[in-house]
Amino acid sequence: MAARRGALIVLEGMDRAGKSTQSRKLVETLCAAGHRAELLRFPERSTEIGKLLSSYLEKKSDVEDHAVHLLFSNRWEQNFSLDWCKQPDVGLPKPDLVLFLQLQLADAAKRGAYGHERYENRAFQERALRCFYQLMRDTTLNWKMVDASKSIEAVHEDICALSEDAIRTATEKPLGELWK
Numbered sequence: 001m002a003a004r005r006g007a008l009i010v011l012e013g014m015d016r017a018g019k020s021t022q023s024r025k026l027v028e029t030l031c032a033a034g035h036r037a038e039l040l041r042f043p044e045r046s047t048e049i050g051k052l053l054s055s056y057l058e059k060k061s062d063v064e065d066h067a068v069h070l071l072f073s074n075r076w077e078q079n080f081s082l083d084w085c086k087q088p089d090v091g092l093p094k095p096d097l098v099l100f101l102q103l104q105l106a107d108a109a110k111r112g113a114y115g116h117e118r119y120e121n122r123a124f125q126e127r128a129l130r131c132f133y134q135l136m137r138d139t140t141l142n143w144k145m146v147d148a149s150k151s152i153e154a155v156h157e158d159i160c161a162l163s164e165d166a167i168r169t170a171t172e173k174p175l176g177e178l179w180k
Contacts, residue, residue: 006036007170008093009163012132013101014125016108017148018155022101025156026163035167082134086179094176097166098141099159100132101148140179142166 009026011019023039030037105125136143146158 004171007096007167010095010098014108017101017103022159090179092178094178096170098143099146102145103148
């Protein structure tokens with residue numbers, strides 16, 4: 001009998017929507033419930049390249065845009081086509097659930113430390129939001145919207161409910177490949 005697989009759950013959203021907080025809380029809750037869970041972040045800021053990217057994002061250093069693209073794959077900034085932007089990710093494991101933490105840009109701007117990073121500005125965030133909405137039209141991915149304007153605990157409860165369902169159904173399906 002083949003081993004049961006887990007679920008790949010992705011949290012997406014605009015800057016300051018609560019992705020880091022909610023990701024940590026979800027992993028803690030899943031582990032406490034006896035699941036094996038691991039938090040993966042992108043970009044991973046603890047590696048040497050990640051530290052360079054972090055310095056760039058925090059406006060502590062400047063890096064030529066093409067070099068940043070190669071390191072960070074920040075494909076959305078230069079208005080490249082959506083299909084071109086998706087190419088480096090083709091064939092990666094397909095998420096069982098993609099949770100989009102929806103928050104008005106004005107509300108995100110009120111959250112702590114907004115604007116300290118290079119792309120935390122309204123123009124860039126609006127472009128990124130348009131790209132997310134384009135990606136959400138892909139019906140091969142299981143996108144779910146979560147109202148991130150609620151309290152941290154209320155958002156966490158919504159995320160847990162959606163995640164539990166994804167975990168249950170993932171064990172019955174093979175792991176897919178993204179955009180294939």
